[in-house]
Amino acid sequence: MAGEEESRVPAKPVSNQTKPSPGKSRFAEWRNSLSAQLLTRFWLSLIVFFIIVALVQYKGLQSFLMQQEQINIKTEINIFAERTLDNWITQATHPASLSDLRPGNILVLFSPDGQVRGVITQRAWQKAPELQKLLTSRLFPRGSKSHAPFVWTVGRGKRFLVLFRPLRAVAAKDSTFSARPLTGYAAVLAPLTQMDILLQHELRLYGITALIIMILGGVAAFYVVRKPLKPLRGISDVSAKIAAGEYSLRLPFSGGSSEIEHLRLALNHMLGILADTLHTEQSAREEMARFIADASHELRTPLTSIRGFLEILLRNRETNPESLRSAHRSMLTETERLIRLTEDLLTLDHLALMSASQQKDIVSTAVAEVLYDLSPLLESLVLPRLLTVRAEPLTLPLTANELKQVLFNLVQNATQHTPPNGRIEVTLTRSAGDIVLSVSDNGEGIAPDDLPHVFERFYRGSRSRQRNKGQGAGLGLAIVREIARVRGGRVGVSSERGEGSIFSLYFPGAHCGDRAAV
Incomplete structure (x- = not known):
């Protein structure tokens, strides 16, 4: 039974997919890197450049060598006197070889109807019926119609540069060449084997040189590119640490x-x-x-x-x-x-x-008018303390209700921290280009540790939860700060322990003005 149970356990499937090796993953990462892309573009640019240069040089060298061959065969065919060539054709007697011919060149004599009358080389030439058939069937029809050099390909890519020369019977001196009867054609065939070998050698040498330059250039470019891209790797490392929470x-x-x-x-x-x-x-x-x-x-x-x-x-x-x-x-x-x-x-x-x-709505309120309306409430609020108001005829970028709330909250805050025989003063003046609304008192003052927090919500000094009689929830000064901030102003406070405090609102002078200008 145990054997049967073991036989029923399915074998683990063998997966053909294997995890990529570290070398492959590093190569894939490098292949997608900026360095690899720059090197690839560098190599592609070199390849295109070398191909263009190779084509230009190949065509230029080929054209130059072809011109030299054309000059050579023209010179060579003109060496032989017309009478000599005519006699060789008409009398069917010609030498088997001529030392005046360049090695490999062939002088072929044709009758007017295209029959081969003779084939002369630098050395004795053995007759080849197949070649004679090609000369008659393929070369003559083309060469007899053109007196300019042309390339003729035989067999497996063997090429000849061919030049035909028509021959006419020798007659009186005053007769024109075209009036003489045609006796045949002489053609010089110059093999282009050496030129093709030279071109292939130059092309092969150029390809090897270009490949070496590409390899050396790629290695040099790899090390040259690494230095400018090194800061990017530093940026990547620091960015990874920042992403981790630093x-x-x-x-x-x-x-x-x-x-x-x-x-x-x-x-x-x-x-x-x-x-x-x-x-x-x-x-x-x-x-x-x-x-x-x-x-x-x-x-x-x-x-x-x-x-x-x-x-x-x-x-x-x-x-x-x-x-x-x-x-x-x-x-x-x-x-x-x-x-x-x-x-x-x-x-x-x-x-x-x-x-x-x-x-935000652009508003402007005359402070003196609001103080006049609010004076009875403020005086009843501060009693038995003394309330003094000194206000220049200026306006503030606040609505009437906002200004009333600011004044009420500041005066109420001063009242809570000023003894009954104390003094509270409300002033409105210009200072350093700003319009300043201040409420000062000669009360107990504020501890230095509490000054940065007095405008925070629910703050009542030293974070104490103990509430004095009549003390608010700690939102009045926070409301004053928010009103000033919304209207483009700012708040400030200065205080000395035992001497009192000054709460101020600052508004840019460009946003305020004299009451007469409203």
């Missing part, structure tokens, strides 16, 4: 070409923006987490208070009217706190939407 890295100066340097600067600029974005995102996450925690605390405190009063009323069934009124007043106070907190959160959300918008 966002603080930057591409160092490598002394490469201007294009690579421009790439390095662009990548570093992009990495800087990316790092700022990540930092902003991290800060936003931390601020959001802090905001949720603070908002939860601010909402839970009044709700817990209201719940406590309700539980007491339900459990004790209080019938004393004064106690009921006290409990109801406390619940109303906590409810109003919840409403104010909700309204402040909605205001911040509205300002955030305005900040994200591309288009």
